[in-house]
Every structure is written in C-alpha cells, then in structure tokens.
Amino acid sequence: MSFRMIAQERPGNPWFSWDYVQGNSDTILAALREHAALTAQAVLIATVVAIPLAVLAYWVRPLTGPILALSGALYTIPSLALFAFIAPYLGTGTSTVLVGLVVYALLLIIRNTLAGLNQVPPEVRDAARGMGYGRLAQLLRIELPLALPGILTGVRLATVSTVALTTVGVLVGHGGLGQLILGGFRNNFFRAEIMTGTLLCVLLALVLDLLLAGAERLLTPWSRRRAEAG
Template identity: 60%
Template sequence: MAANPWFSWTYVVENADTLWAYTVQHALLTVQAVAIAAVIAVPLGILVSRIRWMSGAVIGTAAVLYTVPSLALFAILAPFLGIGRTPVLIGLVVYALLVILRNTVAGIDGVDPAVLDAARGLGYGRLRVLLRVSLPNALPSVIAGLRLATVSTVALVTVGVVVGYGGLGQLMFRGFRNNFYRAEILSATLACVLLAVVLDVAIWAGGRALTPWRERGRP
C-alpha cells in the first residue's frame, strides 16, 4: 500500500512540468471546443426561436448526436480525420452543441412578452428588438449553458485518449497501464476537477460582468 498510495505529493512535485503541460492541453481543447460550439449554437438558437418549424429538426439532430457514446464517436471519426487533436475537437463540439442550443432557445423564449411589446411600442424593429431586448435578457440562460457545456467538456476531453489526444486523460491511462499507479491517476483526476472549477468560475464571473443590471435589480 505504501508503494502505491492514493496520493503522493512527491509524484506531483517530480512531475509538475508534465502535469502542467497536460493541463494546458486539456484547458485549450476545452475552451476551443466550447467557443466553436457557441459560435454555431447561439445563432442556431436565435434562428429556430424565430422559425419554429425548424426547431424540432435542429434540436432533434443535436440531441441524437449527443446520445452517441463518446468512445464510439471518437473511434468513428478517427479513420476519416486521423489520430490526434482534430477528431477529439470535433467530437467535443458535437457534444457541447445541444446544451448551448437548448439554453439559447429557452432564454429567448423566456423573455417577458410585455417587455417585447414595450420595445415594439417604442418603434424598435425586429433586429433591434433581438439585439437590444431579446439577447440581453436571454444572456443569463446562455451563460448557464456555457457553464454546463464547459464542465461536461472538461470530463469528455479525457476520453480523447482513445485517439491519442486526451489531455489529462493521457496521465490517467498511463497510470492504469503502469500497474494501476493510483497517485498518477488521482493527481490527473484532481487536476481535471480543479480545471473545471476554474473555468466555471471564470464564465460565471464573465456572465456577472456582462449582466450588471441583474445585480442592481436585486433587493
């Protein structure tokens, strides 16, 4: 037991450079995947909230893709895109789409109709209503979707080890191969948890900065 502890500070110190390198790789892949998914999902959410007959098809397709097991999806993409970063990034974008898309649609649909009527009464056109009223009011829901997508993506990155690009998952896999070296596995796991917390807090703080009126409106 002493030779294979659950946690070893000595291991962390001696492998700090490796842990940091994989953590940076993990963080960059997460941020890139969520950013790309947001660029796709937010406009789609705006579109389907305006063209209702498209809603079922677009959200349904995203939901079907979301149900594909991550191991299977990465394995399916690998023969076409090769081994490494590209199939992992595309797979992560696919999984993040549904969460951000649903929250965007829910946020826009949740805008108070009285607020929209008041904006139209002031002479706002459809585009101005969208940019000045609907999107600002939907922003908290979009931020919540980004937070959920980010945390789930941090976990999913580790599965990318099956195609050779899994960030901290590489250390976990190496620990399993190295006679179940628990210190290596747990150190990588704790690094994943810490990374998820840091990114979640960063997005939360960004959301508060972008919606100062919500704080002013609280008693």
C-alpha cells in the same frame, strides 16, 4: 489474483505523492495545458455555432422541433462511438477530439439559449417593436441581452461536462489530463499519477465554473439587483 497483488500489496504505491508531482511537473503541466486548450476551443466554437442555430429556431418556429431533435439525437450517441466515427477521417489528432467535444457542447448551449430567448416577456418585445426596432436590432439590443442568463447557464453546463469528456480523447492520444489517468493505470497501476490527473480535472472544472459564474454576475447586473430587491 496476481493483478490484485500488484495493485494492493506492493508497498510504495501511495494515492498521492509530491515527489511524483515535482519530478513530472513538465508532463503534468503539458497535459493540463492541452486539456484547458481543448475545453476552451470546444466551448468557444460550440457557442459560436449554437447561438445562431438557437436564433434560427427562435425566429423560424417550424425549425425549433427539428433543430432540438437533431442535437438531442447527436447527444444520445455515446462519446466512444462519436470519436470512432470521426477518427477514421480526421486521424488521431486533436481535431478529432475537438469535433467530438463541440458536438456534445452544442446541445446544452442551443437548449439553454432557446429557453433564454423564449423567456423574454412579450410586452418587452412589443415595446421594442413599437419603438421602431427592426428584427435584427431587436435581437441584438433587446432579446439577446435579456437571454444572457440562459446562454451563460448553457455555457457553464457545457464547460463542466466538456472538461470531464475531454479525458475520453485518450482514445486517439489527445485526452489532456486523461493521458495521465490512463497512463498511470497502464504504468503498473501507478496511483499517484491517476489521482493527480483526476484531481486536476475536477479542479479545472470547478475553477472554470466559478470563473463563468463571476462573468455571469458581471454581465447581468440587473438579475442581481432584482434578486436583492425581491
């Protein structure tokens, strides 16, 4: 009952306060910067690792099942458990958070890249071979560009979920905006701090999603033209 009193009946604990935001802009910006940096690094590394794996699964059919099953199993492991596996080895730094985030982003990107590659029409593949493209040239100049919508879908899904997942990094003290959320909770249930962290987190996810959607439009002009024609 005493907790309830502190949290609810105490006056001057509003859900949002400009005073707090102005007075602590340095802390808030630092948290936001860490959050954005962790998300960007994680998605970038995951993309660089996932695309070759997806290509491998695409080229070597017998490997498709194992690669998808392994990344699926990794995805089932709860985030807290994953961070707990990594922390004793990498310590309580950003690297622990980064490795965990990469693992989760991997599955989404692999799965969507593979779906994109599989959607390339067989006639297109035949035509490329008939024109004398080698395997690698065909991949780089025909198949990957045509799989781009799938790849970008994966990257977008991975980005949005990584933004939310980064907050779990508070476990090792590097959760970006999660530091504000949990910090506010531990600091006498300071609502303004919790709410600022939450809002910035959702906003960051929204902004990154819109940016990637814009990039998708720029990079795949043909799909827009097709949509207009149809």
